[in-house]
Amino acid sequence: MSAGRIERTVVSGQPGWVKRAEHVGLRLRLQKGDPRRLFETERRAYLSLQDAHLPFPKVLASGPDHFVLADAGPTVRSLLRAAGPQDPGVRAALVAAAEALARLHGAGYSHGRPNLCDICWQDGRITFIDLEKYRVTQNTRSGHIRDLLIFFFDLCAETGAVDAAVLAARDAYCRQDAQGIWAGAVQRMRLLRPVLALIGVLTRPLRHKRDFRALAPLVALFCDPR
Structure with missing residues (x-):
């Protein structure tokens, strides 16, 4: 079974959420844009804001195909x-x-x-x-x-x-x-x-x-x- 796009995980004992690039068909690609580009844009945004002391979640781990954010509670x-x-x-x-x-x-x-x-x-x-x-x-x-x-x-x-x-x-x-x-x-x-x-x-x-x-x-x- 393939890994889901967004899943719960634990990094060094801290609960978090792992997010991966979305795989979509042609219709959604045309509506939303290139999912790989959107994923990379978001990953870089989180990393760039880590030291700004703003209300964004901590990045617990990051790689070329995923990033993990600290759990921040319910929406x-x-x-x-x-x-x-x-x-x-x-x-x-x-x-x-x-x-x-x-x-x-x-x-x-x-x-x-x-x-x-x-x-x-x-x-x-x-x-x-x-x-x-x-x-x-x-x-x-x-x-x-x-x-x-x-x-x-x-x-x-x-x-x-x-x-x-x-x-x-x-x-x-x-x-x-x-x-x-x-x-x-x-x-x-x-x-x-x-x-x-x-x-x-x-x-x-x-x-x-x-x-x-x-x-x-x-x-x-x-x-x-x-």
Whole structure:
């Protein structure tokens, strides 16, 4: 039996996850790009960030066809789906994730795609994983704004509304936002609002789908602040 792409492992007594290049067919290769190139990009990203004192996992081992990351606990998305947004533990994880993202931006770095499934929470610590989309060229104000919108899009897709958990995450980000990234996201969303409104009308029959139900609360969060 061939080894899986992502598997649990232990390195020198420390639990971790081994990741290998994905093997995909032509359709996914055209959609996602060369999996070997994406794997190597991510491996180099983790290695380059090891000494930056940022919330990324420790690389326990690395080779030409694999790397092993220290286990960082469950993802925030899994916690949210298991217990719901009103659970105090989940609320604490969302607040911590938003604060960590703001601090990451304050340090001059962008994640690239900070979905809730790419953020882990363990022992009061947030860790960002899955750096396939990390690029040094995105460590800019524009990249930070994109990160912020992706994070809250994913959160709104889970909640389907601007609820107390979403507002708590917003407030947590803003408390750490010394660069005005939130204001930049508001400006960008207001420019996009007519287009997003049209998309909302055209996709109304699909609002039960996860991503489409995020549109209305995302626009409300950034364009109609409470």
